[in-house]
Amino acid sequence: MADHNDPNAVNSIFSDIEASAADVYDMFGFPGPDHSQGDQVVLALTFAAVPETGVLDTDVLYRLQLFSHPRADVLPGERRDLDTLQLYIDGVRGTYFGAEGAMEIRITVDERGLATVTFHDFPAGSFSATVPVGEVTAIPTPDGLAIDAFVGGRDDAFFNNLPGFFRSINYAPQFYHVPSTRPDLRELPIPKTLLELEGNDLFNYNPAIPDLGWGVKLDLPPGPYSWTGDSFKKDAAGNYRFVYDGRDARAGKNANAIILEIPLRFITRQPETDRIVDIWGESWVRKASHKVPAIPDHPIWYEHPFAFLSPATRDKQLEGYKLVDTVGQPFADAGLSERENNRQLGANNFWLAPHFIKRLAHLGWGFGPSITALGLRCSFDTDNAPVPVHRVYHSAVEAFPRTRNLIFQPLNMPDASWDVHRLGIPLRRPFEIFVPNVCALDMDTTGTWPFGRRLEDQVANRFLSLFLDMESAAADGSRYHVETLSDQALWDAAPIVPKTPPNPLKNDKEFLPHFPYLAEPW
Amino acid sequence: MVSQAAAKPASASACADELHRLDSMLVPLATADGPDAAARRAHLRLRQARLSGVVDQLRSADIVTSTALVRYPEWPDLFYLQASADIDLHRPGSALAHLDGAPGLAESPAGLELRGAALEQLSRHSQAEDCFSRALAADPSWQALAGLAQVRAATGEPAAADALYAQAEDELTAKEMSAFAWVRAARGALAADSGDHETGWACYRSAAAAFSGYWLVESQIAGLLRRENRLDEAAALYAAIHLRTARPELAHALGDVHRLRGDASESARWHTVALAGYQDSAARGEALYLHHLASYYADVAGQAEEAAQWAARDAQARLAGDGRWSS
Numbered sequence: 006m007a008d009h010n011d012p013n014a015v016n017s018i019f020s021d022i023e024a025s026a027a028d029v030y031d032m033f034g035f036p037g038p039d040h041s042q043g044d045q046v047v048l049a050l051t052f053a054a055v056p057e058t059g060v061l062d063t064d065v066l067y068r069l070q071l072f073s074h075p076r077a078d079v080l081p082g083e084r085r086d087l088d089t090l091q092l093y094i095d096g097v098r099g100t101y102f103g104a105e106g107a108m109e110i111r112i113t114v115d116e117r118g119l120a121t122v123t124f125h126d127f128p129a130g131s132f133s134a135t136v137p138v139g140e141v142t143a144i145p146t147p148d149g150l151a152i153d154a155f156v157g158g159r160d161d162a163f164f165n166n167l168p169g170f171f172r173s174i175n176y177a178p179q180f181y182h183v184p185s186t187r188p189d190l191r192e193l194p195i196p197k198t199l200l201e202l203e204g205n206d207l208f209n210y211n212p213a214i215p216d217l218g219w220g221v222k223l224d225l226p227p228g229p230y231s232w233t234g235d236s237f238k239k240d241a242a243g244n245y246r247f248v249y250d251g252r253d254a255r256a257g258k259n260a261n262a263i264i265l266e267i268p269l270r271f272i273t274r275q276p277e278t279d280r281i282v283d284i285w286g287e288s289w290v291r292k293a294s295h296k297v298p299a300i301p302d303h304p305i306w307y308e309h310p311f312a313f314l315s316p317a318t319r320d321k322q323l324e325g326y327k328l329v330d331t332v333g334q335p336f337a338d339a340g341l342s343e344r345e346n347n348r349q350l351g352a353n354n355f356w357l358a359p360h361f362i363k364r365l366a367h368l369g370w371g372f373g374p375s376i377t378a379l380g381l382r383c384s385f386d387t388d389n390a391p392v393p394v395h396r397v398y399h400s401a402v403e404a405f406p407r408t409r410n411l412i413f414q415p416l417n418m419p420d421a422s423w424d425v426h427r428l429g430i431p432l433r434r435p436f437e438i439f440v441p442n443v444c445a446l447d448m449d450t451t452g453t454w455p456f457g458r459r460l461e462d463q464v465a466n467r468f469l470s471l472f473l474d475m476e477s478a479a480a481d482g483s484r485y486h487v488e489t490l491s492d493q494a495l496w497d498a499a500p501i502v503p504k505t506p507p508n509p510l511k512n513d514k515e516f517l518p519h520f521p522y523l524a525e526p527w
Numbered sequence: 528m529v530s531q532a533a534a535k536p537a538s539a540s541a542c543a544d545e546l547h548r549l550d551s552m553l554v555p556l557a558t559a560d561g562p563d564a565a566a567r568r569a570h571l572r573l574r575q576a577r578l579s580g581v582v583d584q585l586r587s588a589d590i591v592t593s594t595a596l597v598r599y600p601e602w603p604d605l606f607y608l609q610a611s612a613d614i615d616l617h618r619p620g621s622a623l624a625h626l627d628g629a630p631g632l633a634e635s636p637a638g639l640e641l642r643g644a645a646l647e648q649l650s651r652h653s654q655a656e657d658c659f660s661r662a663l664a665a666d667p668s669w670q671a672l673a674g675l676a677q678v679r680a681a682t683g684e685p686a687a688a689d690a691l692y693a694q695a696e697d698e699l700t701a702k703e704m705s706a707f708a709w710v711r712a713a714r715g716a717l718a719a720d721s722g723d724h725e726t727g728w729a730c731y732r733s734a735a736a737a738f739s740g741y742w743l744v745e746s747q748i749a750g751l752l753r754r755e756n757r758l759d760e761a762a763a764l765y766a767a768i769h770l771r772t773a774r775p776e777l778a779h780a781l782g783d784v785h786r787l788r789g790d791a792s793e794s795a796r797w798h799t800v801a802l803a804g805y806q807d808s809a810a811r812g813e814a815l816y817l818h819h820l821a822s823y824y825a826d827v828a829g830q831a832e833e834a835a836q837w838a839a840r841d842a843q844a845r846l847a848g849d850g851r852w853s854s
Contacts, residue, residue: 025702064701182563184604186632224561227601293699293707297737327700 026055026062027288027329030260031163034284034444035452035459037266038518042150044269044276044448046071049460049523050286050332051162051260058259058526059139059158061114064291066326067263069110073272073279076447079431085413087405090436094358097441108272111322112156112263114138120156128274141521146271153266159523161260162460164512168218169249170465172208173199173372180208180218181225190225195232196393197371199469200378200501201246204234210246219254236392237378244502245378251505256513257527264521269448276448283443285333289326333442335454335464358440359401365411365435365471366404370394372472379499382474382485384411410476412436416455416467417475417486423450430456435471454487460516460523465508466490540740542578545705549575562602565595569608577615578705580742580772582808582815585615603629610641617814619645620846636666643674649845652678669698673710685717692717708738712747719751727751742768746777753780758788775804776819782827798827817841 030051037045050069055062083089111123122144123133129148136142139157146152171179175195183190196202201209207230211217237245273279369385371393376383378391386407387394398404405412415432424430426449433455438445446457454462466488473485489495496504514524549571556568572588589612596605606629613622622645626633633642643658656678662671676691692714699707715730731751734744745768752761765781768774782797802823808816818841825834 182561184563184566184602186603186607186629186635186637189631224563224602290700290702292697293701293704293737294696296701296704296707297733327698329700 024053024055025329026053026065026261027290028053028055029067029286029288029330029332030161031335032284032286032332032444032458033162033460034282034446034457036446036448036450036457037520039266039520042268042270045266046269046272046282046284046446046448047264047266047452047520047522048284048444049162049262049264049521051159051262051523052288054158054161054259054261054526057158058261060118061120061138061156061261063114063116064296065113066289066291066322067112068287068289069112069263069265070107070285070287071109071272072107072283072443073269074281074283075278076280076430076449085409087402090358090405090412093436094440110265114156120154122154122156127271129271146268148271150268150271152268152271153264153520155262155264155521157261158259158526159262159264159521160512160514160526161255161258162512162516162523163255163260164253164463164509165255165465166249166252166508167254169247169251169507172218172248173197174368175205175208177207177225179222181223183225190230193230194395195230196395197368198237198393199248199372199375199507201238201248202232202234202393203236203238205232205238208248209238210250232395234392237375240502244500247501247503247505247507249505249507250503251507251509253509253513259526262521262523264523266520280448282446282448283441284446285331285441285443287328287332288330289323290329292325292327295325331442333444334439335458336468337439337442358436361439362401362408362412363398363404365408366398367396369408369411369472370396372469376472379501382477382479384414384472384474384476386410410474411471414475416471417484418453419486419488423453423456425450461512463488463491463506463508463510466506469507541704541738542740542742545738546575546578549578562595562599562605565599566602566604566608569595569605573608573612573615578741580768580774582772582774582804585612586811588612589616600628603632606632607637607641610638610645614641614644614648617648617818617841617845618847619648636662636668636671639665640668640670640674643671643678647674647677647681650681652682667698669695669703669706669710672698673713676713680713680717685721689714689717704738705741708734708741708744711737712741712744715751716747719747719754724751724755742772742774746780749780753784753787756787758784762788773804775801775808775816778804779819779823779827798823802827814841814844814847817844 030053031049033047033049033051035047037047039045048069048071050067052067108127109125111125112120114120118138120136120138121133122136123131124146125131127146129146129150132147134142134144134154136144136154136156140155142154144152144154168179174197175193176191177183177193178191193207195205195208198205207226214221214223217223239245269276269279269282272282366385369383370387370390373383373385373387374390374393377387377389386409412435415434416438417432418424421427428449430447430449438455444458445455446452450456451459453459454464454467458464467490470485470487470490473489475485478484491506491510493504493506496506512524514527516522516524553568553571556564556571559568569588569592572584572591576584576588592605592608592612595602596609599605606625609628610622610625613619613625622641623633626638626642626645632638639658639662643655643662646652646655646658656675659671659675659678662668663675672691672695676688676695679685679688679691692710695710696707696714699710711730711734715727715734718724718730719727728751731744731748734741735748738744745764749761749764749768752758752764762781762784765777765784769777769781778797779801782794782801785791785794785797788794801819805816805820805823809820817837821834821837821841823834824830824837
């Protein structure tokens, strides 16, 4: 019998990408309002509502990891250089490299619609519980506490002008069918920008196709795919055109979610001092070899001894699954990792630090001139470039000087309400936020981003605010803060249309004041 | 709350389900225009043909692909798909030429996998290995691992091949059960070829359980039944698969089984069916069954000279499309 069985005959790069239950959306973490068991941590992992809202994929394992520790101090006289950054990374690397020390919660759902929630390595031990999907359930812990749990469908708590973000980075797949064989044509080599560029016909708003990027896609026209203009686009009244329009791309859409409210003293025996709870989420898809019961266990350890180094292979259950997606910080994936599969590292994203510097510099050359064109002060050094520049860095050393202030500046908060007990908690800096890639919840704060992530936080506007210079004061002494770009008055006064904050300021449905907090599904 | 898996209606087989799903995916594309839609149509048609095992579907998908490529020569995905179809139809020279048709395609990980497969069909093992190795360095896909495994199997290293297939398996998730079945079947064939029928059966059983109704797995099971002299079962299975696919090589195998059973008339009947299928393919100018014709004339008809002629024509046809591989 001859060969008719080459591997490409079975599959190909053209396996159409469908919505996947393994696509984790967001990781929320904030202190709960109920103090009957002391401080409580609310954490919520949202992911694609596949196979449908309220029905979970039985081949996917969701994994939440937690790590508690005291709040770190800011070193006096800290220098803003790469050595300092390296010291920071070396310091936290010991904490996060490997699974040691992290507690975890695993969730799988069976064909009957029952979720198995397994708690591993908590101070009170490891145990599991079964909860029905779609119902709030109280899980008793071995040490006599109760954990509220909900697994099921909710309204997607993400409210965001995604097409605007993708327009700002000239991300073609949002607007065009891009050949699968040309991944280099996804993020096109056109300067990133917050204001439309004159002649950027591929991405500027086209009134003839108003829904382009909002569900309508065209075939990618032939190139060139670069920009040769020298100015922002302006209308007859001299207004710039915003790449954002403030609409909520997730309005009316659902997600599936795992929501837990956990007493802090279940997470740590020192709840008085361990005030930081790092949280991150992962999705794992069952391996094919573990889908078929008749197949004997795959003896991976002797066939692939190298794999023994991976935490996954030290764990019998995870041996049967493959890590697909991770989430910790918003925009660590979409904004800074360019959605590359091989950068789905979870918390252990230390080797990405040089990439983040290069990426932030790349974004800075795009967003910086847009910010200064609007009369705002920018944290990125653009050499007063009048228009965005497409610049790609191959060296973090080369990129760092321009991003120095962006990376090290403390992110101002709009008022003092976040520091609940007025403890003088240090403001967070971007490098601390994105490395490691965790939602680092400070239990002495409200948990608003970047001190966690509350459901109502407009994190996309806050992410963009990294590019504002928060250290220099205006003539009236005021300083920018993480909510500056959410201030309608700023946009009313700016020479721009549409006059809107980049992203919507509220979710499409009111959140609940009580567990499970996320709104009912549509 | 009941999960979707529990609510799904029972079906004939996983393969039938998948073919039905592909059908439904084709519906909205039927009237869609443009190169992306054309590429998606071609891809779905090729996938259908591979899973169904029906050669006429493969021919039809090949025409859909080549027609789309003529219409949209600027769309690189169509060059990839055409090269992929070329490999299915045993036109490795043409596959190599098509991979060179779009800038950067031949050197991309996916392009290198196809290039490796084409070179392997030309028995250029070291060049194929180089392609798969480079593809793996960029993207450790199951396809590249399986491709490299095929090279190892072809160069007489079954243990190394099996280890690579095992690695390929480890890359596959529950969402890729047809690919898993393919790899498991390949491991089963390796084991069976080396005389380890127990492992062969274990592999085939799991392949069939993973993705039921897949002709490729079933035909290999029939082959092992034949090896074990379970001729009635082999004949029944070959006949059933042939009924679904009309593949001449299955008629050929069925004729061989009947010959072993001592049923000369059934053997001759099925060999005639096979020969007609091979000749029809050759008359269409296809390379697909030339090597089968060679083996038919050598093993069934006992005509060595004719067999040698078809073998030479097969070698020539495989090279067509890319003069660099002429020797």
